[in-house]
Amino acid sequence: QQQVKQSPQSLIVQKGGIPIINCAYENTAFDYFPWYQQFPGKGPALLIAIRPDVSEKKEGRFTISFNKSAKQFSLHIMDSQPGDSATYFCAGSGTALIFGKGTTLSVSS
Template sequence: QQQVKQSPQSLIVQKGGIPIINCAYENTAFDYFPWYQQFPGKGPALLIAIRPDVSEKKEGRFTISFNKSAKQFSLHIMDSQPGDSATYFCAAAVSGTYKYIFGTGTRLKVLA
């Protein structure tokens, strides 16, 4: 089944903390895993993405960890700031198509 499970549904951290958002999939026909950040009333914005042949990717304060054997990937936000408060979606691109399957989203709040 083409599904991406995302957890937690919501997350509250203190400024400077490291929130971690997890996603898991069952179908192996995924070949690209992006993360999106969405602020209220705005469209999702691509944050960072990874391919399954890479175990970790860092861009600024954002890191994706990818465990191919466990079919899991996660987003870490280092030194989180109140401005990071948003909803985060993981996604997976279905091989051989142009389609993406989205996770259910995580609402993050970073307290000042």
């Protein structure tokens, strides 16, 4: 499978901070880039997604920044809350989603 590389592996921020998670992809045929959020014991859930013809997308406190020339995209979480503590996965899409290895975010109160 074509890889999607995600960093950092883990992240700790204080409440109100702005965690940033980065991803890089290899396959230029990918045409859809979602972020999924996963809580322990649950399946991943779609958080926000972007297509490569858009450089930025915001939904509530979550923002994706996309750099097509660099083949990179990132997730920013504004005003982070303890309830945002979860594992986040980026992905790239061909006929199916190819996921990164995940980032475990901990937001301390």
